[in-house]
Amino acid sequence: MKQSTWNHTTPVIFSPLFDWPPKPLKAILALMKRWGTISRNVLFLAMAIWVSWSFMPEETAMQTLSLGWVGSVFLRNYLFMLVIAGGLHLYLFTFRLQGSRSKYDSREKQGKSRKFAFRNQVWDNLFWSLASGATIWSMYEVLYFWGVANGVIPTLSLRQYPFVFLTWLLATPLLTSSHFYFIHRLLHWPPLYRPVHRLHHRNIHIGPWSGMSMHPIEHILYISSVLVHFVIPSQPVIVLLHLYGRCLGPAFSHAGFEKLKMGDTGVVDAADFHHQLHHRFFECNYGTTDAPWDKWLGTDHDGSDEATIRIRKQRKQRKQRSGVTTAN
Numbered sequence: 418m419k420q421s422t423w424n425h426t427t428p429v430i431f432s433p434l435f436d437w438p439p440k441p442l443k444a445i446l447a448l449m450k451r452w453g454t455i456s457r458n459v460l461f462l463a464m465a466i467w468v469s470w471s472f473m474p475e476e477t478a479m480q481t482l483s484l485g486w487v488g489s490v491f492l493r494n495y496l497f498m499l500v501i502a503g504g505l506h507l508y509l510f511t512f513r514l515q516g517s518r519s520k521y522d523s524r525e526k527q528g529k530s531r532k533f534a535f536r537n538q539v540w541d542n543l544f545w546s547l548a549s550g551a552t553i554w555s556m557y558e559v560l561y562f563w564g565v566a567n568g569v570i571p572t573l574s575l576r577q578y579p580f581v582f583l584t585w586l587l588a589t590p591l592l593t594s595s596h597f598y599f600i601h602r603l604l605h606w607p608p609l610y611r612p613v614h615r616l617h618h619r620n621i622h623i624g625p626w627s628g629m630s631m632h633p634i635e636h637i638l639y640i641s642s643v644l645v646h647f648v649i650p651s652q653p654v655i656v657l658l659h660l661y662g663r664c665l666g667p668a669f670s671h672a673g674f675e676k677l678k679m680g681d682t683g684v685v686d687a688a689d690f691h692h693q694l695h696h697r698f699f700e701c702n703y704g705t706t707d708a709p710w711d712k713w714l715g716t717d718h719d720g721s722d723e724a725t726i727r728i729r730k731q732r733k734q735r736k737q738r739s740g741v742t743t744a745n
């Protein structure tokens with residue numbers, strides 16, 4: 418890989434879960450690693466446990482949509498997004514506390530441009546993330562807890578069914594990754610791309626606030642993976658974890674830095690190189706590395722110059738065939 422283009426030390430590696438021939442030990446270790454090292458996933462799990470133990474009102478109170486508990490869900494989620502996306506932005510971009518170390522492309526700068534609301538990318542991204550993103554996320558969350566309280570949505574107690582908890586914990590990344598791949602490909606369909614998904618793709622240089630900077634229709638589609646819990650019994654902690662992963666995860670995956678550092682020590686994996694490449698080249702890497710749909714369906718870009726040439730060639734051929742492009 419050409420290091421002058423991307424400051425990236427590890428290649429894009431898909432989950433070994435689907436390696437052929439199968440490598441069971443590697444697959445199990447990869448599944449466990451997600452929950453056994455300091456990572457955003459562990460942070461989200463801790464937050465989900467904290468919220469469900471400390472802030473959940475009685476079920477009878479949630480049977481009606483009263484301002485008290487509904488308002489607290491909205492307020493909590495706005496605050497979570499402000500603290501996480503805002504905190505990452507202040508740390509990495511405003512105060513530049515780790516400079517360009519671990520930054521994928523040190524030339525990148527988020528900027529002022531007419532294409533953004535307020536002519537400012539950060540304020541524009543912040544607006545869409547909070548006004549649409551955190552709002553639609555909170556609506557899904559309220560709907561779920563209201564449904565559970567009214568017996569419309571099935572749940573299983575964590576104490577009685579710890580294996581259900583464990584199964585969801587391991588299965589959710591595969592589910593959300595697969596859902597994201599297909600929803601995302603749909604969003605690149607020209608009739609949806611221009612009016613909807615283009616809003617997210619105005620961000621070629623990305624930062625923590627770019628992650629959830631999407632059109633409301635995209636938010637509805639993107640967060641809809643949580644609907645699986647409306648049908649298949651799971652547990653509130655799992656649903657909160659699912660929502661935090663969907664709605665707060667993008668602040669990390671769009672941070673543009675491979676690792677968050679304290680001094681010279683890399684503390685936690687920050688961004689997602691696989692998705693960083695999607696923002697640069699558009700017609701590749703629609704999914705994530707948890708489920709290798711990109712590899713299976715030939716839309717994978719591993720960051721190499723050869724892959725860039727291949728993607729450009731495919732785009733040119735497609736343009737020649739249809740006269741349509743999905744890029745800006």
Ligand SMILES: [Zn+2]
Nearest residue numbers: 617628692696
């Ligand atoms: Zn993105």
Ligand SMILES: [Zn+2]
Nearest residue numbers: 601605614618
């Ligand atoms: Zn896209």
